[in-house]
Amino acid sequence: MAPYHSRSSARDNLRSVLAVAVFLTAAACAGVAEARYGAGQCSTVASIVSEELYSSLFLHKDDAACPAKGFYTYASFIRATRKFPKFGGAGDLVTRKREIAAFLAQISHETTGGWATAPDGPYSWGLCFKEEISPQSSYCDATNKEWPCYPGKSYHGRGPIQLSWNFNYGPAGQALGFDGLRNPELVANCSDTAFQTALWFWMTPRQPKPSCHQVMVGEYYPTTADTAANRTAGFGLITNIVNGGLECNIANDARVNSRIGFYRRYCQVLGVDVGSNLDCAHQLPYS
Ligand SMILES: *[C@@H]1O[C@H](CO)[C@@H](O)[C@H](O)[C@H]1NC(C)=O
Ligand SMILES: CC(=O)N[C@H]1CO[C@H](CO)[C@@H](O)[C@@H]1O
Numbered sequence: 639m640a641p642y643h644s645r646s647s648a649r650d651n652l653r654s655v656l657a658v659a660v661f662l663t664a665a666a667c668a669g670v671a672e673a674r675y676g677a678g679q680c681s682t683v684a685s686i687v688s689e690e691l692y693s694s695l696f697l698h699k700d701d702a703a704c705p706a707k708g709f710y711t712y713a714s715f716i717r718a719t720r721k722f723p724k725f726g727g728a729g730d731l732v733t734r735k736r737e738i739a740a741f742l743a744q745i746s747h748e749t750t751g752g753w754a755t756a757p758d759g760p761y762s763w764g765l766c767f768k769e770e771i772s773p774q775s776s777y778c779d780a781t782n783k784e785w786p787c788y789p790g791k792s793y794h795g796r797g798p799i800q801l802s803w804n805f806n807y808g809p810a811g812q813a814l815g816f817d818g819l820r821n822p823e824l825v826a827n828c829s830d831t832a833f834q835t836a837l838w839f840w841m842t843p844r845q846p847k848p849s850c851h852q853v854m855v856g857e858y859y860p861t862t863a864d865t866a867a868n869r870t871a872g873f874g875l876i877t878n879i880v881n882g883g884l885e886c887n888i889a890n891d892a893r894v895n896s897r898i899g900f901y902r903r904y905c906q907v908l909g910v911d912v913g914s915n916l917d918c919a920h921q922l923p924y925s
Contacts, residue, residue: 683719683726686738686908695742695904697762704751704766709829710798718833721814722841728855735908737854740876743901744850745798745836748880750896760896761903769826770795770802777803785809788819796825797832799839799880810835813842839880847924850876867922872915873901882923889919 689712700707719725726738746764754760773794778787785808787793795802801810804819811818814834818824824831843849848858858871869875877897878886885893898916905912 681716681719682723682734683738684716686726686731686735687715687742691907695762695907696746696765697758698751698756699763699765701751701766705771706749706766706768709768709832710749710765711829714829715833717830718837721834722837725837725841725851728851728857732910733855735910736905736913737851739904739908739910740850740854740873740901741836741840742904743873743897744840744876744880746900746904747893747897748795748800749798750900759903761900764900765798768797768832770800779803779805785819791820791822793822796822797835799836801825801835801839806839809842810838813838847879850879853879868920869922870915872913873898874915874918874921878918878921878923882918882921886918886921886923891919894918 692712692715696710698704699710725741726734728734728737742764746761749765749767750760750763751766752760752763756763773792775794776787776792777794778792780787782805785805787804793802793804793807801807807818807822807825809818810825811821814831816824816831825835826832840850843852846861846863852858853871853875856871858875860869860871869878874886874894877894881893885891888894894917901916902912
C-alpha cells in the first residue's frame with residue numbers, strides 16, 4: 639500500500655528505530671502467537687510453503703536489526719491462511735504456487751529491510767518491518783463518512799501489506815472481528831491479525847479494483863475502461879492494485895522493480911514460471 643521503505647532509507651531507518659522497536663514485539667497477544675497452528679490440520683498453503691522454505695525466503699526477518707524481529711512467525715502466517723481457504727487453494731498447482739509467490743513478493747517489498755548490496759541480495763530481506771517509520775500523516779481521509787477516523791488514531795502502514803488509511807482499517811477490522819478504526823495498533827501488535835489484514839486485502843475486491851486473488855487465479859474480467867488502461871492480468875496488475883497510484887504508468891520505477899525482483903526469486907524457489915505482464919509501467923492506475 640502507500641507506505642514504502644526505500645531500500646536505502648530503510649537501512650538508515652534501521653539504526654534510528656532499533657532502540658525502541660526491538661522490544662515492541664507481539665507481547666500483546668503472546669498466548670495466541672505462541673500456539674502452534676494445529677498439528678494434523680491440513681493446509682494447502684502449508685503443503686506448498688513448509689516452515690523450512692518460509693525461513694529460506696525470509697532469511698533476515700529475525701535479525702536483531704529488523705524491527706519486526708520475532709513477529710512474522712510461520713505459524714501465524716499459516717493460521718491466517720486458514721481464514722481464507724481460497725488463498726493458494728484455487729486452480730492447478732502452478733496457479734496456486736504463483737499466487738502464493740505473488741503474495742509473498744508484495745508483502746516482502748512492503749516490509750523490506752534490504753538494499754542493493756545487502757547480504758544474500760536485496761530479495762532476502764522481506765518481513766523486516768512491521769510498521770511504517772516516521773509516517774508523514776495519520777492517513778485519515780476525513781471525507782470518508784463510512785469509515786470515520788477515530789480521534790487521535792493513526793492509520794499509517796502496519797503489518798505485512800502495510801495496511802493504511804481509515805477506509806482500509808475500518809472494513810478490514812469489520813471482516814476480521816476487531817475495531818480497526820479504534821484499535822489500528824492491533825495490526826502491528828498481533829502477528830495473527832497482521833497476516834489476516836494482508837490476506838483480507840489480497841482476497842477482497844474493492845470497486846473499481848478486482849482482488850489480487852482474482853487476478854492471479856484467472857477470475858479477472860477486464861471492463862472496457864480496464865482494457866483501455868492496459869490493465870491486463872499478471873503480476874503488474876497486482877502492483878497496480880496495491881499501489882498503482884504512486885508506482886504505475888512510470889518507466890523503470892525502482893519500487894515496481896523491487897516487487898518484481900522478489901516475485902522472480904520466489905517463483906524460482908517454488909519452481910514456477912512468472913507468467914506475463916510483470917510490469918505496470920504502461921498501465922494507468924485506478925482512479
Ligand atoms: C498501453 O500499452 C501500449 C504498449 O505497451 C502503449 O503504447 C500504450 O501507450 C499504453 N496505453 C496506456 C493508456 O497507457
Ligand atoms: C506491545 C506492542 O507491541 N505495542 C505496540 C502496539 O502498536 C503501537 C502502534 O502501532 C506501538 O506504538 C506499540 O508499541
